[in-house]
Amino acid sequence: MTLELREMVFIATALLTTLPALLVVFSRNILYSAFALFFTFLGTSGLYFFLGAEFLAITQVVVYIGGVSVILLFAILLTRDIDEIKKTNTMSLGRAVPGGVAVLAISAVFIYAIGETKWAASGDETGVPALTVKPLGDLLLNKYLFAFEVVSVLLLAVLIGSLVIARRSVK
Amino acid sequence: MEQYSAAEKIYELFSEKALALGIPEPVLVIAAYAIPCLVVINLIQGAAGMLTYAERKISADIQNRIGANRVGPFGLIQFLADGVKLFLKEDIIPDAADRKLFKLAPYIVLSSTVLAAIVVPFGGSFIVADLNIGLIFIIVVSSLLVVGFLMSGWASNNKWALLGGIRSAAQIISYEIPTALSLLCIVLITGTFSLQETVMSQGLWPWQWFIFHNPFSFVAFFIFFVSALAEMNRTPFDFPEAESELVSGYNVEYSGMRFSIFFIAEYGSIFIISGLAAAVFLGGGNIGLDPYESPLHMQLLMVGVFFAKTVPLCLVIIWVRWSMPRLRIDQMLTMCWKYFIPIAFACLVATAIWLLVFNGNGIFWRMPAP
Secondary structure, three states: OOOOHHHHHHHHHHHHHHHHHHHHHHOOOHHHHHHHHHHHHHHHHHHHHHOOOHHHHHHHHHHHHHHHHHHHHHHHHOOOOOOOHHHOOOOOHHHHHHHHHHHHHHHHHHHHHHHHOOOOOOOOOOOOOOOOHHHHHHHHHOOOHHHHHHHHHHHHHHHHHHHHHHOOOOO | OOOOEHHHHHHHHHHHHHHHHOOOHHHHHHHHHHHHHHHHHHHHHHHHHHHHHHHHHHHHHHOOOOOOOOOOHHHOOHHHHHHHHHHHOOOOOOOOOOHHHHHHHHHHHHHHHHHHHHHOOOOOOOOOEOOOOHHHHHHHHOOHHHHHHHHHHHHOOOHHHHHHHHHHHHHHHHHHHHHHHHHHHHHHHHOOOOHHHHHHOOOOOHHHOHHHOOHHHHHHHHHHHHHHHHHOOOOOOOOOOOHHHHOOHHHOOOOHHHHHHHHHHHHHHHHHHHHHHHHHHOOOOOOOOOOOOOOHHHHHHHHHHHHHHHHHHHHHHHHHHHHOOOOOHHHHHHHHHHHHHHHHHHHHHHHHHHHHHOOOOOOOOOOOOO
16 A cells, blocks of 8 residues: 555644653653643644644644643743652552543544544545635624624633632732 | 645646656655745745844944944855854753753744744745635744743753743733734735735735725734734843843753754744735735736736835834833733733724725725625
8 A cells, every 4th residue: 555645744743643642641741741732732733734624723723832731831830849840740540540441431432433423535525615714704603603602701701700810819 | 715825836837847757746746845845944044144134234333333244245144154153053952951842942933933934925926825814824823932932941941041931921922912903903804814815905005005994904003013023022022031131031041053043033033024014014015916827027026025015124123123122021011911902902893893884995995896
């Protein structure tokens, strides 16, 4: 079987997603885990690009790299009592066993879902929009406007809540 | 609608000739994708080199000195000499540093700058890929810088470097908001994120540019430009480097070529931000012709027009650095959160209302007939 160029790039992207993910779990240095998570997010966004979902890919980068991974890094760098960074992400049996069971359960569900899904044959692109930004915008502001607004109110509440928590109490 | 990409164009142009010569298909595909990448990387480095020269000359003029004038005519190839010098320097990694992260950080910073260059339309059909999410793409990849700065700040194992890294990260994520909001004003007008289409819907003459579309886009341009200065860590917002407080910030422990990679990224992003401002607000390389269908000499003229708008913006950025003192850090935060973000939001809402009231038309700009 000869590998197409496209497939090789895909495999490289998939490796960029999975190898750092292993480092996230197994590294004993929590900072390494955080930086590895950054590469995992990049790889995931690359996978979305492969699916032709550019908007989703770029949103992945905005939310997970611009937001989540930077916040994680800030949290780690501003934590006061890290004496020895090399031993911050240790694994104990009490955590490894439930974690492993959860991973097995989730992957069983995923494998079942992959088997059940009716995949379109490659090259069959009926029903796949070429432009994803405009239809998404239309859907969000017409059909799903109510859900969109509810989510935005929720976000606003979270924002105000975090400000209230972070505020110094004024006497 | 198909997205334009330079790689596919190159592939189409050369596929018949190359296949006739017996070059295998995969080699051709790789070459078609590698050529635009190499051109862009070298363009960024060349621009960064010329900008360091310009910075030295302009700072010298402002401070009544002579500046670099020994290497080549008027010292023009001084930056090559600097590059050779930096190549020959010993690459020092401090003993206490985290070696892996220390080595990785400069590449993340540089790749974020080079990635942003992919969607910048250099005039005519000279754009690596006209993504239909171009504007978000450019905002997003410039936020990858944050991770690189935090990484270098931590890995140096030095309190000044760490403080510089955290400051720069905080500054970049704050000023991203007004930058993105002011660009969104223009997205409202054009209804697209594609940079090439944004350029194409403007014109040759200043009154056809989006900066003069309505009073609010005029304000948005200045908000964008000043926040972009802050995003690039340039004076008057160069807190991450603040020499008098932090020695040199996140790059204090770096030496040799790794040090210069940070500077290539910094000056490269000056060029890209100026190019973005020129393309989005000042009409880019538009001379009133279709960029894809015009003959080659007209396309080169478009590139000339693009650079005629970008280079003065770069020079303004340098000029600002040498004539303004640094703000205090609390002033910087106040300016962003209490002034820029509300003003940018107001501009966005006001632009939307303007477009509703005047049916999409600007003061001089007219909505193209559908």
